[in-house]
Amino acid sequence: MKHLKYIFLLFVIYSCSNKADEDILTDVPLDPSKYYQELDVSYGNNENQRFDLYLPANRTSTTKIIILVHGGGWTSGDKSDMDAIKDIIQQDFTNLAIVNVNYRLANTNNSAYPMQIEDISSIVNYLKENKAKYTISEDFGFIGISAGGHLSLLWSYAFDDFKNIKMVCSIVGPTNLTDPAYLNNTDPVLQEALNSFGVNTELSFLEEVSPYHQVSATAPPTILFYGGQDPLIPITQGTDLRDKLQNLGVTHEFTLYPNEGHGWEGLELLDTWLKLKSFMQTHL
Incomplete structure (x- = not known):
């Protein structure tokens, strides 16, 4: 025994x-000399709390990170929707790390706010905590489309307490839920999209979740792209934020494609990438 x-x-x-x-x-x-990628890195218990990580070869502690945030009306979408953007960034920015994220999706039992903002905070904190392991810096940029553009702007303007965000891009992202074009709309499709974000219609709540109302003079450089025929995002969502950024003295660029809707292709898409690429080269 x-x-x-x-x-x-x-x-x-x-x-x-x-x-x-x-x-x-x-x-x-x-090994920072070698390219590394890891798919579906977990940052929470929910199945959607996952991100894909792409680390360039020969990275250093100054290597910056671009975070991609998909759209889908806060209720749908997937990080795979951003793969085309990820691919072209890898092609043109061989020195950048890329994080392509999923986040918890809103439904009748779970509101988009603050849940999805909390997920972005968890991702940023995870990357900071593991910066030595990954050999990356604490300097980030955002590229978001539609609802992802809204989340990217809102987090950058209202939740970046340590000023880690060096630039943010919104492509057809909502910016102001107090816009009369939203509050007074009669379009059932548009209203359904707005309802998916949350049912709280109090002005204080709408301002709290609107990048337009949260932006300040210390906001990071911002680049915006909108379509003049977008059925979901009125032109004023872009032009009003553009004007406020101008008044605050925040570095920004704004492009409106008059004949395009909630997305575009061809020469307009090429124009978007060339402008975004130049903006990233300058500010990230």
Whole structure:
């Protein structure tokens, strides 16, 4: 019996030792000279709390990160929707790290706000906590489309307490839920999209979740793209924020494609990328 106890004790000590070694190994920095990617990195318990990570070769502690935020009316969409943007960034910015994110989707039991903002905070904090392992900096940029553009602007303007965001891009993102074009609209499709964000219609709430009302003179450089025929995003969502950024003295660029809707292709899409690329080269 004593012999069995001795063997069991050795087994426990050996197992604990191995477990400790494994824990230490998980914190060992990745080889920064090599390209690295990891898909579906978990940052929470929900199945949608996942992101894809792409780290360039020869990165350093000054390597910056671009975060991609998909659209889908706050209730749908997937990080795979941003793969085309991820691919062209990898092609033209070989020195950038890319994080393509999913976030919890709103439904009748879970409002988009503050849930989705909290998810972005969790992602940013995760990357900061693991910056030594990944060999990256704490300098971030955002590119968001539609609802993802709204979330990118709102987080950058109202939740970036440590001023880590160096630039933010919104492509057809809502900016002001107190806009009369929203409050007085009679379009059932548009209203359904607005209802999906939340049912609280109090002015204070609408201002709290509107980048237009949260932006200040310390906001990061901002680049905006909108379509003049967009059935979901009135032109004023772009022009009003543009004018406020101008009044606040915030570095910004604004492009309106008069004949385009909630997205575009061809020469307009090429124009968008060339302008965004130049903006990123300057500010990120």
